[in-house]
Amino acid sequence: MTADTGAASAAPMKSNDRRLTYEEFERYSRQMIVPGMGKHGQLRLINSRILIIGAGGLGCPAAQYIAGAGVGTIGIVDGDTVEISNLHRQVGHATSRLGWKKVDSLIAHLKDINPLPNYIPHPFHLDPQNAADIITQYDLVMDCTDNPATRYLISDVCVLLRKPLVSAASVQKSGQLIVLNCPPAPQGLVDKKYPPCYRCCFKKPPPPSSMVSCGEAGIMGPVVGMMGVAQAGEAIKIIASALHLPPSSTNDLTAPIPERNLQQPTLLIYTYDLESAVGPYSFRALRMAGRRKNCFACGENSTLTLEGIKTGNPNYVTFCSPPTTDHAL
Amino acid sequence: MTADTGAASAAPMKSNDRRLTYEEFERYSRQMIVPGMGKHGQLRLINSRILIIGAGGLGCPAAQYIAGAGVGTIGIVDGDTVEISNLHRQVGHATSRLGWKKVDSLIAHLKDINPLPNYIPHPFHLDPQNAADIITQYDLVMDCTDNPATRYLISDVCVLLRKPLVSAASVQKSGQLIVLNCPPAPQGLVDKKYPPCYRCCFKKPPPPSSMVSCGEAGIMGPVVGMMGVAQAGEAIKIIASALHLPPSSTNDLTAPIPERNLQQPTLLIYTYDLESAVGPYSFRALRMAGRRKNCFACGENSTLTLEGIKTGNPNYVTFCSPPTTDHAL
């Protein structure tokens, strides 16, 4: 762990005007010359800490581009090991690393793409007991998981710790992507057009009988790949443009959020069709509502706390009563 | 090279009803259970030969998913070597392979994702002299190149050899994707709604002064990554569903093309914005015209021939008069 990993939610603005090293400049030159990125955006990436939860079909491509872009600290959470049925879509793993912990396999691959970031393995599944302790070490969270219980848990902790969340999901020939809780606003504040959390958009999980996992229902590699790469794109822009932070003159997270950052929340859906080429309905951008007044997690009278989550309140398992699912995906 | 590599444009339908090996079944199970794919689609992938031209920002992610999906023969064309400024987006290369030929570096990576395909390196740039000899060995071509002269050359040869072409491009914060010449129709046939070639859609290259390469103008990794993964998705569906072939009862390439395969040609454009989240204008699907009656390459009175191309007619360099560009991208 780096020295500043313990600094919890302090905004990582401190060394955003240092010089780049020669290697940094060489590595990142092609993205630094893109209008709007520049040295300033690059330093924000270098000084940021991103947590990728799930090292599977979404997490692999997402992590490749997060590492390539030079994000300074990259944490990866996953308790699974690499299986041969993963490899058609989990392109950060390899046949030579079958049986490895996925976090170790993916980090080995990422280190060879870019040795400069600080990679932090969390080789176990996220659960209500460890979630806050892990998430608090990062500036932004990417939900690349495969089950609803973990998705609600991640969102709840991100609301309480005020972390922006880039969430994606994919099964068979469909994919979804949404940026949540960005910029983060204090729990209970509903007087302005604050952004939604996962629960604002997806109030209740589907009944277990209607849920399908990638193991049961299958998944096309490029479909989940598109969503993972898109997640990386959203995470990079949030950090590079500081879309999650108050104006740079202040580090006060309760300062008013700039207008430009309060965008219409959008759920992107991707529909892949084996029988026809990409067309007008392949991608749809759906306008979602903002923060809900009565949201269980972020709403006006929310009683959700980090303490409660740790001690089993809410109970994510009974809330989602998940099917017995092939977890290794 | 495999035994059937020499069999030029014979349709690869011969062993589409054999049994899968145990390893094939294990590797591809998660995509085989996707509705519409199945064992039949998987065997078509295994028996197919795909050529990826360009092992850069598009070619790397495209190749990862093409290899993962189990395409049986994968050719890669590129004359460049791996440079450190490539690595933020060319995620199939690695720091430990700096200075390697890109085709060798990418194939080393792909072999570890999936050792089953037959990988064929073409470690030089495509040019008018070698283009037809290489392209004729494959069933489908993916244009992952970085300059207009090669793009027109690839399309012209694909028209003459009747190969479907999945074409993408990307610079800075923009990407484009289009499926061309699919299903392929004989040159000069314009009486039906045949699909366009690259020249039908993009009649003339821009003047050199207005062209920008990724080296000069920069490129965001996830933008070119999205386009590369999308290309893999289109190539996989074309092969798995045989969208490029006459009805399976016949191997006669001049047989009438089934209605379902004659789709409205669509140009997908992707616009990435560093200042705002994914939204309604991030993806647009544009309706393009079909084959043009007077197209230089595929139209009614076209004089384009493979012989001509080899002997300098047309001259792609003067047609595009490219700027002195950093080719190593």
Added chain:
Amino acid sequence: MSETAAEPKMAITVDFSGGLEMLFSNQRRHALSIPAHDKDGKPSNIAFLISHLCKTLMKDPRTDLFVLDDHIRPGILVLINDADWELEGEEAYEIQPGDNILFVSTLHGG
């Protein structure tokens, strides 16, 4: 003529996505002509459309994958002209001619 006037119809499109299309003949887009009013003479709203779809369009017997207790089942988003139905009044939204209604199943895989 009088019969048409007695049962005015309106043309809308209904889309299914995220796997729900499998419940509706594996077809993602349906161009429909639906009654402009319910049997009580009130303008057709989303609640009416949902029961109408169950009765007339759904061939799959597993209706509980679409409707539970007469409401859309949890885990399905309803979009009215690409906007979350919460922005439009949910079940009570009165459908207009030409509307596009999208039902999309929430995904959790990765």
Added chain:
Amino acid sequence: MSETAAEPKMAITVDFSGGLEMLFSNQRRHALSIPAHDKDGKPSNIAFLISHLCKTLMKDPRTDLFVLDDHIRPGILVLINDADWELEGEEAYEIQPGDNILFVSTLHGG
């Protein structure tokens, strides 16, 4: 009142993509009110729109990146309501109120 009648306007949106937005104040979407007729009294068409944009909307002096010899420069696609202008009559297409015209630069990088 008579002045308005003498110079009727129509509202359209004009989009720039693929890098062309850099020539137009770095703004991708412009809601414009353009003259309904050209100075000869003919309905405004795409050719008119292109010269109108050069005169009124383009601040960048490099007009040759958008127009060459009075026509749109090679390497720029023109889309009328998301359809290639070849499907609509190219420069001669008469613009309708509410139309969306998209100019997109062809990309070659990879």
